[in-house]
Amino acid sequence: MGQETVKTRRKPRADSLRNRELLLEAATHVFSTGGPQASLEAVARRAGVGIGTLYRHFPTREALFEAVYRHEVDHLADLAGLLSFEPDPVEALRQWLHANVRLVAAKKGMIQGLQLVAHGSSELKAYSFERLTEAVGLLLGRGVAAGELRADITPEDLLRTLLGIFYSQGTADWQPAALRLVDVFVDGLRKR
Amino acid sequence: MGQETVKTRRKPRADSLRNRELLLEAATHVFSTGGPQASLEAVARRAGVGIGTLYRHFPTREALFEAVYRHEVDHLADLAGLLSFEPDPVEALRQWLHANVRLVAAKKGMIQGLQLVAHGSSELKAYSFERLTEAVGLLLGRGVAAGELRADITPEDLLRTLLGIFYSQGTADWQPAALRLVDVFVDGLRKR
DNA sequence: TATTTATACGGAGGATGCCTCCGTTTATCA
DNA sequence: TGATAAACGGAGGCATCCTCCGTATAAATA
Numbered sequence: 001m002g003q004e005t006v007k008t009r010r011k012p013r014a015d016s017l018r019n020r021e022l023l024l025e026a027a028t029h030v031f032s033t034g035g036p037q038a039s040l041e042a043v044a045r046r047a048g049v050g051i052g053t054l055y056r057h058f059p060t061r062e063a064l065f066e067a068v069y070r071h072e073v074d075h076l077a078d079l080a081g082l083l084s085f086e087p088d089p090v091e092a093l094r095q096w097l098h099a100n101v102r103l104v105a106a107k108k109g110m111i112q113g114l115q116l117v118a119h120g121s122s123e124l125k126a127y128s129f130e131r132l133t134e135a136v137g138l139l140l141g142r143g144v145a146a147g148e149l150r151a152d153i154t155p156e157d158l159l160r161t162l163l164g165i166f167y168s169q170g171t172a173d174w175q176p177a178a179l180r181l182v183d184v185f186v187d188g189l190r191k192r
Numbered sequence: 193m194g195q196e197t198v199k200t201r202r203k204p205r206a207d208s209l210r211n212r213e214l215l216l217e218a219a220t221h222v223f224s225t226g227g228p229q230a231s232l233e234a235v236a237r238r239a240g241v242g243i244g245t246l247y248r249h250f251p252t253r254e255a256l257f258e259a260v261y262r263h264e265v266d267h268l269a270d271l272a273g274l275l276s277f278e279p280d281p282v283e284a285l286r287q288w289l290h291a292n293v294r295l296v297a298a299k300k301g302m303i304q305g306l307q308l309v310a311h312g313s314s315e316l317k318a319y320s321f322e323r324l325t326e327a328v329g330l331l332l333g334r335g336v337a338a339g340e341l342r343a344d345i346t347p348e349d350l351l352r353t354l355l356g357i358f359y360s361q362g363t364a365d366w367q368p369a370a371l372r373l374v375d376v377f378v379d380g381l382r383k384r
Numbered sequence: 385t386a387t388t389t390a391t392a393c394g395g396a397g398g399a400t401g402c403c404t405c406c407g408t409t410t411a412t413c414a
Numbered sequence: 415t416g417a418t419a420a421a422c423g424g425a426g427g428c429a430t431c432c433t434c435c436g437t438a439t440a441a442a443t444a
Contacts, residue, residue, distance in 0.1 A: 010390065010391075010440090010441060010442070011441075012391090013390095013391060013392060013439080013440055013441075014440070014441095015391095015392070015393080015439080015440075016391080016392060016393095016440095019392085019393085037229065039429080039430060039431090040430080040431075040432090041429090041430065041431085044394095049393080049394080050393060050394035050395055051394080051395070051431090051432080052392090052393065052394055052395065052432090052433085052434085052435095053392075053393060053394070055431095055432065055433080056392070056393085059432095060432095061431095202411090202412060202413075202419070202420075203412075204420090205410080205411055205412075205419095205420060205421060206411070206412095207410075207411075207421070207422080208411095208420080208421060208422090211421085211422085231400080231401060231402090232401080232402075232403090233400085233401060233402080234401095236423095241422080241423080242422060242423035242424055243402090243403080243423080243424070244403090244404085244405085244406095244421095244422070244423055244424065245421075245422060245423070247402095247403065247404080248421075248422085251403095253402095385444100386443100386444085387442100387443080387444075388441100388442080388443075388444090389439105389440105389441090389442080389443095390439105390440090390441080390442090391438105391439085391440080391441090392437105392438085392439080392440090393436105393437080393438065393439085394435105394436100394437085394438095395434105395435105395436105396433105396434095396435100397432105397433090397434095398431105398432095398433090399430105399431080399432090399433105400429105400430085400431075400432105401428105401429085401430080401431095402427105402428085402429075402430095403426105403427095403428090404425105404426090404427090405424105405425095405426090406423105406424100406425100407422105407423100407424105408421105408422080408423085409420105409421080409422065409423095410418105410419105410420085410421075410422085411418105411419095411420080411421090412417105412418090412419085412420090413416105413417090413418090413419095414415100414416090414417085414418105
């Protein structure tokens with residue numbers, strides 16, 4: 001009972017799970033440093049596993065990229081959950097948006113990466129859009145409920161604005177400008 | 193007299209010029225089909241020259257990419273010149289903008305390519321921005337002079353809007369939507 | 385606990401691409 | 415019609431990609 005499949009299946013091997021996690025961590029680091037075309041063998045080396053193991057878990061570069069992306073999205077979503085306990089709701093939202101900037105900034109290749117992803121499965125797009133919308137909706141809703149934020153901005157608007165800020169910037173030294181723009185935007189969201 | 197350099201220099205060899213052109217054509221096709229990471233050897237093969245010749249003309253992938261991009265920009269600029277003889281100025285502008293969409297659509301990797309370029313020399317950015325601004329200014333100016341287009345839109349605004357339309361679209365099947373948006377925009381430009 | 389077996393592991397190896405180097409070819413110039 | 419500067423082609427060394435399969439090991443079973 002409670003078994004998902006009809007046939008009883010062995011539970012996944014512990015080393016498999018561990019290696020998958022190691023690979024994701026390594027990939028995040030390697031892609032951040034070397035851009036999205038970085039060597040997959042370098043990823044395997046850093047994770048301390050054979051190249052075969054990498055390919056078994058992620059048959060293509062895109063599969064690995066998707067997994068990394070999902071990982072990051074989940075990370076941001078979890079962070080929103082944590083920040084929802086922050087006493088000041090506006091500050092919580094601001095911090096979350098800043099985390100977005102930092103996360104994208106941390107990986108030079110991410111903008112190109114996002115485009116690779118955009119070419120890929122629309123299921124992934126739907127998934128990430130949904131999770132991030134939910135995350136930002138949570139933080140936004142708290143601010144609205146507290147009467148501190150205007151109520152006519154949807155989470156989707158906010159997400160799109162964020163993306164727009166990322167895209168509109170020149171690639172060099174864009175981070176400070178993006179952070180400033182985010183702050184301006186959050187200020188604009190305040191009820192007066 | 194009339195010689196650019198102090199020392200008299202041989203004029204460039206005919207085969208060199210021809211091969212350069214062949215390579216640019218081949219590169220345009222190969223990058224359009226296979227994206228910006230397509231094999232440079234494939235480019236040389238398609239141009240019917242040795243790989244060494246490719247590298248002599250374009251020492252790096254980026255150099256080749258820049259040259260292709262310049263080539264396309266020049267192409268669009270020339271097209272604007274041609275279209276300026278079209279009797280209906282609004283139609284001319286519309287056609288030029290559509291050509292932009294088609295050109296970007298024709299090469300799947302172009303959006304990523306533009307980002308590569310954005311990382312690259314700002315001289316190239318300046319050059320292309322100038323040429324395209326001039327081109328669109330020509331077409332726009334005719335419409336304004338004929339009293340058919342509103343006068344408060346600058347060529348820069350129009351270019352930026354065009355870029356915005358390209359970026360905001362999802363990558364799959366974006367072309368029809370982009371064409372529609374361009375038409376809407378051109379309609380909006382009309383004086384009423 | 386000992387044995388079985390499904391599952392995962394590592395890395396050798398063939399294919400392909402990158403880029404350099406240099407002997408050969410050829411277009412220009414005298 | 416030479417002489418020669420300039421360009422050509424592609425072999426070769428190295429890196430990466432990805433597959434395949436013999437070996438190792440965690441979970442299941444007795």
